[in-house]
Structure formats: structure tokens, C-alpha cells
Amino acid sequence: xxxxxxxxxxxxxxxxxxxxxxxxxxxxxxxxxxxxxxxxxxxxxxxxxxxxxxxxxxxxxxxxxxxxxxxxxxxxxxxxxxxxxxxxxxxxxxxxxxxxxxxxxxxxxxxxxxxxxxxxxxxxxxxxxxxxxxxxxxxxxxxxxxxxxxxxx
Amino acid sequence: xxxxxxxxxxxxxxxxxxxxxxxxxxxxxxxxxxxxxxxxxxxxxxxxxxxxxxxxxxxxxxxxxxxxxxxxxxxxxxxxxxxxxxxxxxxxxxxxxxxxxxxxxxxxxxxxxxxxxxxx
Numbered sequence: 001x002x003x004x005x006x007x008x009x010x011x012x013x014x015x016x017x018x019x020x021x022x023x024x025x026x027x028x029x030x031x032x033x034x035x036x037x038x039x040x041x042x043x044x045x046x047x048x049x050x051x052x053x054x055x056x057x058x059x060x061x062x063x064x065x066x067x068x069x070x071x072x073x074x075x076x077x078x079x080x081x082x083x084x085x086x087x088x089x090x091x092x093x094x095x096x097x098x099x100x101x102x103x104x105x106x107x108x109x110x111x112x113x114x115x116x117x118x119x120x121x122x123x124x125x126x127x128x129x130x131x132x133x134x135x136x137x138x139x140x141x142x143x144x145x146x147x148x149x150x151x152x153x
Numbered sequence: 154x155x156x157x158x159x160x161x162x163x164x165x166x167x168x169x170x171x172x173x174x175x176x177x178x179x180x181x182x183x184x185x186x187x188x189x190x191x192x193x194x195x196x197x198x199x200x201x202x203x204x205x206x207x208x209x210x211x212x213x214x215x216x217x218x219x220x221x222x223x224x225x226x227x228x229x230x231x232x233x234x235x236x237x238x239x240x241x242x243x244x245x246x247x248x249x250x251x252x253x254x255x256x257x258x259x260x261x262x263x264x265x266x267x268x269x270x271x272x273x
Contacts, residue, residue: 019258020168071164073171083164090162093209094257097236101256105241111161111209 004102004146009133012098013144016091021070031135035143036060039118043088045096050106053148054124055096057088063140064088085114099146126150154272155182157201159192161210169205169234176264178272189213193221196229203271208235208242219249230271234259
């Protein structure tokens with residue numbers, strides 16, 4: 001079965017940044033080896049049906065604050081936890097929706113889930129990672145990954 | 154004209170509002186609904202001239218809202234603004250009576266192209 005690739009994630013991410021986070025084209029998402037360390041904010045949507053898996057974004061806390069600030073048009077120090085959840089949840093929803101358009105018909109997208117991981121681990125026990133894009137936005141790390149069910153992948 | 158923006162994400166309602174302004178439609182009256190049920194009820198109570206609706210929402214999905222409105226004889230111009238734009242969904246939207254489906258991420262130019270003929 002065809003699965004999304006890192007190049008697909010890169011194309012989708014570029015569009016999302018140009019539309020919402022970097023409309024002037026001055027602060028793009030820059031792919032690199034950097035990955036968010038703990039604590040970080042996780043936003044995920046699941047795909048069920050013809051294809052099963054997860055689309056997951058992780059942000060450094062500062063990156064999640066900057067995203068909420070940029071999307072809501074408010075100062076970073078005015079951003080609440082709810083604002084962050086809404087902002088990163090919507091980002092993963094848009095990226096997940098675009099990933100879904102690459103998947104077979106009959107796949108369904110869930111509503112987003114957002115969590116802050118302070119310590120320990122975050123697991124997707126029934127899934128394997130199929131592609132990952134990681135890098136930084138204004139020097140803050142962000143990673144986007146796609147996971148598929150071990151049984152359908 | 155009055156435009157109802159239905160999306161469970163406050164962030165996305167804000168982005169739609171901003172994009173409407175950037176596309177030159179800032180002069181219209183805007184009302185907001187935070188889930189599908191509210192979108193349905195406010196379409197009836199507020200009588201907007203256009204509904205811009207997300208697809209995936211709690212309580213009722215956008216397509217359920219549109220079908221319920223049409224079943225109730227409400228003929229308001231209705232379009233989707235959604236992160237998913239598969240052929241399957243476009244077909245469902247069209248069959249239910251939607252005028253358009255704008256996929257996220259969108260730009261002000263997308264709004265101008267699609268909404269220009271409707272909003273004048």
C-alpha cells in the first residue's frame with residue numbers, strides 16, 4: 001500500500017506555513033536533524049478505515065506558544081493553554097487532512113488530541129513510523145511524523 | 154451580507170475572518186458557530202446569506218448540518234472550508250447542495266476566486 005513520504009510532509013508543511021504561520025515568507029520551517037526535547041507539546045489526529053494510523057506533530061513549548069500567537073494574532077505572553085491546544089490541534093488537523101488526501105478513499109480523520117509531555121515516554125504501541133519531517137521554526141524544534149497500524153502497514 | 158463561520162477551532166474561525174478581510178470581504182457582518190449543532194441552529198435563527206462551514210465538528214459534522222438544513226427547506230448558500238478535499242468528499246458536498254469546498258490551507262486568493270462571484 002502507498003504510504004505518505006517525508007517529501008509529501010515537506011510539501012504540505014510548506015503550504016501550511018505559507019498560508020498561516022509565515023505568510024510573508026520570512027520565517028519558514030527549516031528541515032534539520034533537530035527534534036523537540038522534553039517537555040514538549042504533542043498534537044495528533046488518527047486515521048481509521050481503509051488506512052489506519054496517526055499523524056503526529058511535536059513542538060517545543062516555545063514553538064507551540066509561537067504558533068498560537070501567530071495564528072490568533074496575539075502576543076506570546078497572552079497565549080493561554082487553551083489557545084495552544086486549539087492552535088496546534090488545528091495545525092495537525094490541517095496537516096492530517098492533507099495527508100489523508102494521499103491515502104485510499106474510505107479513510108476517516110478523527111478530531112485532534114493535544115497533550116503536554118513533561119517526562120516519560122509517549123507511545124503508539126500498535127503502530128510503526130512511516131515517515132518523519134523534523135526541523136525548526138524561528139530556532140524552535142518541531143517534528144511531524146506519520147504512523148501506520150502494524151496490521152495494515 | 155451576513156456570513157456564518159462554523160468551525161470548532163477558535164483559531165480557524167479567526168483565520169477565516171482574517172482571510173475574508175484580506176480577500177476584500179471585510180465589510181460583511183460575521184457571526185460564528187463553535188460546533189455543528191450551533192451552526193445548524195444559528196443558520197435558522199440568524200438567517201445568514203452565506204455559511205462557511207468546517208467538515209469535522211463535534212455534535213454534527215458539516216455535511217450533517219447541510220443535509221439537515223436542506224431537509225428542513227433552508228436553502229442558504231453553503232460552502233465547506235475543510236482540511237480534507239478528497240474527490241469522495243467533494244462529491245458528497247455537491248450532492249448535498251454545497252456550492253464549493255475550499256481546502257485548508259487556503260490563501261486570500263482562494264477566497265477571492267471562490268467567494269467573489271457569491272459576495273460580489
